Amino acid sequence: MHIEQEVLSAAIDGDHDAASDQVLQGIAGQEITRDCWARYHLIGDVLRDGLVDVASKDFSQRLRTQINDEPTIVSPRKRSSSYRRPLAGLAIAASVAAIAIIGVGRIAPESPTPARIAVSPDITLATPAQPQFVARPEIPPAISPAPLVEATPALYSQRRLNGYLVKFNEQRSSVGIPGVNPYVRIVGFETE
């Protein structure tokens, strides 16, 4: 630490002698020393747990200036909760698919129970806010996309979707990247 800073630190702690007084007077007019003085007082306040919650006026001013000078960053919009709803929708479909993959439509005659009706009625297929779709650039402009319609939440439709998902997964086991076991999606369904 520089000799002047040591004197400053000692003075703030009330631990200085006459010789230090002379140094203090000599450096009192220097701007850098005033900054040190303020900083050491701040450190001392923190150490003594005496820091007030309100930031200094100077700090607030500098922060405001820096914020104004910051460039505006356009970040990707976070997925809204409405987009997450369908995730649950097909996840539940997968859970039913887990059963349906074994052929719900051909239940053994002696079975007294229906194959499986495990779709939570409160899980619905929601449609996200339209801009999330129409703004996507990967849609080729040549063919206008089908209008967005809110997915039918009915149980029957869920089962129909399950059937499609099962048939997709069956094919997935022989088409595409090998090694990714298609039944993993079936076993690991969400339990919500």
Add this chain to the structure above:
Amino acid sequence: MSAIKTRCLLCLVVAISVPSGAVVAQDGAAVELMRAMASATERLNYDGMFIYQREAQIDSMRIVHKYSNGLERERLISLSGPEREVVRDGARVTCLFADDREVMVEKTEPRNFLALGISEPIGNLVKSYSFNIVGHDRIAGRPTSLVSILPKQPNRYGYQLWIDEEFKLLLKSVILNRSGQLLEQVQFVQIQIDHEIPDHLLATKIEGSEFTWHINDAADNSASKVVETSGWSVKWLPTGFYMRNHKVQSMSETNMPVSHMVYSDGLAMVSIFVEQLAESAEPLQGYSSMGAVNAFSRVSNAHQITVVGEIPLPTVRQIASSVEYH
């Protein structure tokens, strides 16, 4: 992991900056490694535990796989959440769900590795993706090569595969969207490869004697049913997608026939279903997603059209929109 990402980026930059011939060679080396992976997946004995993640959901599972006398046997066990198992013995698949007290048995099509998209000529694959071996990593305590598969168009997903350097088995895979966001991940945390697998490890421990059994050992008999789908055509597909399969199947709920068209670019797959709607049937319209799987449904000319694919939702929707009757 950041080091790996940095290495990936560096390799990517190198791949872009080197002459095109070298890139093709790189593509070829990566695809050959993936073909070796396909064979290893089928032919090796292995027993390991892995995590399966999609979105915020993480499940842990164990897989036991045995290959003997040309026959694959496999047992997939959930280690978290509900007690569930899928046991595959050749073409016979049995699913046991202790939470639902149900057992389902079905005879499915055997896996035909010759039909795997990975057997696609490399000339077709490189039209849609760039393949690079971008580095090395350690998964489940084993050294792996990391293969990066980047789509050349935004209408499909990217993949990263960590392939065991000794046995060529896939130890980790992720599916990424165009923003690099992880959609699905499978990663082994422990695995034994090429060990003797005793038969008892392939037998389920779930006692199913009091469960409800649903058995369907019959072959799909719906092919003989009449379904009018010949007038339907798919007007738009992403470049590089070709039909791999087309069959008439039976919808399990209604036993109604549905036309199932399977398209693939060699890696990604999409199913297109066209089914005549009964008057009383409630149509399915809209979309749904789970991890990397997206679906979009619409109704046209009294038919239910549903597209399910491991491709981005806008692509799925665009394909569904292009299915027309004429």
